Amino acid sequence: MALKKIRKENYPEWYQAVVAEADMAENSSSPGCMVIKPWGYGIWERIRDVFDEKIKSTDHENCYFPMFIPLSFFQKEAEHVDGFAKEMAVVTHSRLSMKDGKLVPDSKLEEPLIVRPTSEAIIADSFSKWVKSYRDLPVLVNQWANVVRWEMRPRLFLRTREFLWQEGHTAHSSSEEAEEETTRMLEAYRDLCENTLAMPVLTGRKPEHEKFPGAVDTYCVEAMMQDGKALQAGTSHFLGQNFAKSANISFVNKQNQQEFAYTTSWGVSTRLIGGVIMTHADDEGMVVPPKIAPYQVVIVPVVKNTTDEDAVMDYIAQIRTELAKQMPFGEKIRVKLDKRDKASVDKFWEWTRKGAPIILEIGKRDADGNNVMLKERIKLGTPEGKLILSREEMIAGISSRLENIQKAMFDKANSRLHSNIRTDISTVEEFAAYFGQSNEWIEDGKQAKVAFVRGKWCADPQSEELLKAMKITIRCIPFDQSNTQGVCLLTGKPATMDVIYARSY
């Protein structure tokens, strides 16, 4: 049963429908901010737990820094404030008072406070106190926090004024070590996207004009959505000595000389959930990769009358006990028994819309026959996707079934990504004609009308103007630059590198 809006009809409305029908999030009465509902938040918790383990296993420690940053801190790094000044929530008062029957802000602050859009400014201040000698380095910290950027066109998960993220911040005694850290965490993001979210990505460096404000280099993971647009899924910044100089993070090195530290920062946010939706969801709703599904298996009892109920529930209890011993991906399986007082068919569709990887429908006939009816959210070879299995067969196969689903989801998205990077566009006319078309849903196994272009670039300001006019961006400069000879497809000037061009979220 399809959603009210399907992908080929109206992709943006389909996206909204998926989020709404899966009950993952909704707009709130707080302008531009969302409420993340249990199913959406459950997915975020899984992402957080997986990545938190990675953060810790790479020797980072979690901390928590203040959400409020004194305005003057932003005056220290000119590029940084330029990048964020237009979208900052500013706290100016510390109380409300009643005036003429109305509540109004009162007690004006001496110095306004900015609600963190990102925490380099305030964390650099702490680092400057912590770091005195090369012995204090490296400092490797991370925080899970909310941040605020005043988006004017908010969209659930993709762009909300407040969002949740992790931000890693590190300081090092050498440029090389800091650059290694930047690369290590980029690779951690690639691994997270591909092996946990089943969302393939391209990795590379951002061009100068797309860098994080204040960074020397920004590296990124870029995913392709089902409409051929790019989504920046995570970034890792090498900040050089920029923030160290503005906040005075300096140390005495082994040669007994005073030197500024080298810092990095890196982050991924709840935006990843938007990426997961646009990578995997279909016309029936959400599809959650098993590794991040709050529930991997949902059991829907089918009880026609009270006489049957005991037998069915006893049989289900037995199945749950056996399921609980299974370890897909080497972890405890997550099983939900949906006992709500609701028709089983409604429950079935609800969990389909939510994208639970496997639904088991179990009724009296199944209990009598020692069977279960199993439905995989994505169809792996079986046209209808509903299977009747013996209990033993179902239990024995559940882990590999979940693992196969995870793999199949990645493979499908990966083939979509890699078969939709055009490399045969070499003139601005071809480029303009290609991107003159609008992005449309890429049907499974078909070629995209518009997606990514890999082509030559000269890095000349003139080319940036052209891109701006066409609303096309350079997503990244891929690490593999096998053949950089040739001319820029935008300007015809000598090219210095290959880049990925795309329309983006």
Place this chain on the structure above:
Amino acid sequence: MALKKIRKENYPEWYQAVVAEADMAENSSSPGCMVIKPWGYGIWERIRDVFDEKIKSTDHENCYFPMFIPLSFFQKEAEHVDGFAKEMAVVTHSRLSMKDGKLVPDSKLEEPLIVRPTSEAIIADSFSKWVKSYRDLPVLVNQWANVVRWEMRPRLFLRTREFLWQEGHTAHSSSEEAEEETTRMLEAYRDLCENTLAMPVLTGRKPEHEKFPGAVDTYCVEAMMQDGKALQAGTSHFLGQNFAKSANISFVNKQNQQEFAYTTSWGVSTRLIGGVIMTHADDEGMVVPPKIAPYQVVIVPVVKNTTDEDAVMDYIAQIRTELAKQMPFGEKIRVKLDKRDKASVDKFWEWTRKGAPIILEIGKRDADGNNVMLKERIKLGTPEGKLILSREEMIAGISSRLENIQKAMFDKANSRLHSNIRTDISTVEEFAAYFGQSNEWIEDGKQAKVAFVRGKWCADPQSEELLKAMKITIRCIPFDQSNTQGVCLLTGKPATMDVIYARSY
């Protein structure tokens, strides 16, 4: 080796010294806000994980609601806004602009936004959209979030402008069910404090004038600090229909009538860490209960020269493998090998200051003799607390050792609490004389000069004035009210109940 300030000399300065020397948190450059450092945050993560499991096992689901609450939402519940208006951070602008070379707030918002001091107002708004019929009830949600209350006298962990907490919010179809929920979560807090933090508490109801603004009833857990002052460790509120009426959370009941829902809310915060410090820390620094210690066992290698190093590190590797199989409290043990390039004696004192429950010092002699030197942070019977054990003996005993430490910490604090509740004060003169003394550190096993008083109360406004003048508060009305006959010890009027009086944090 004692801290610079010890408890009996200057209790408040000792507290600051513990936090600083254990490197748990520090004041930040953001006024009134703290930086929670890895050791402090690690303790918070353990508390969060333990309580999150409880939240989920009692059928609550985690969500995330906006941090910004439109000002007008506070106009709906008069008592609620009265309670918080004086300490609210107000966002009034959404960008910064450069004016005369200075960054200034720009783009004034049409409606100011309040940074949540607590989320009843914004969550009630969501509930009003979610709840239509009795079938939609109960709604049982929780969020882990940061909140802001504009404290004028901030103290690390105890009172900071921004702090971290969990806030549970629920809506029910009957008053009885909501009251049950309130009690259930109060009991969950008691369990958390006593069985996880080893911090004994008294439970009860708050008097009318100490209730949460907007609540019908506030229940609380109150702990006794080592200076005899009370610390409110957690609260659970029965909100009746107050917020339901102001936000219009109404539903069609089984009798097909429109009715307002009954709501509750409950929370504990990073303040708990302040409570843990003042319950357990001693003159040598922090003492962390094993259940919430980021590392339960810390291994400090003692290596005198590089020849020894391999042998010692091999021996330690073997010990770590064996330790990893131990399951204190039925969970994976948390072991840290401190490999830093630092003198072992400095490491030893650092982990002592941090309050790691068990330190193992392992050198060449231990490796040769198949021994370890074990130090328990709190001394359980062994005067010096340093033991030499065979490797096998240490491994076999490590779980019960940690469990015994946890139990001993609770028992000690519990006996301190229960032996320092005076019940023999019956006149205002005695009361004034008792509380005329200042709070002092309660030496182990000794009687407090000032701590708690359990006595009669009349609930008359006159008594509240008296208490206010003396800066004494009623901490709670205990649930056990065996003998309520008699006269109020403050006013001499007929008493209606027993209450707990104390000075508090």
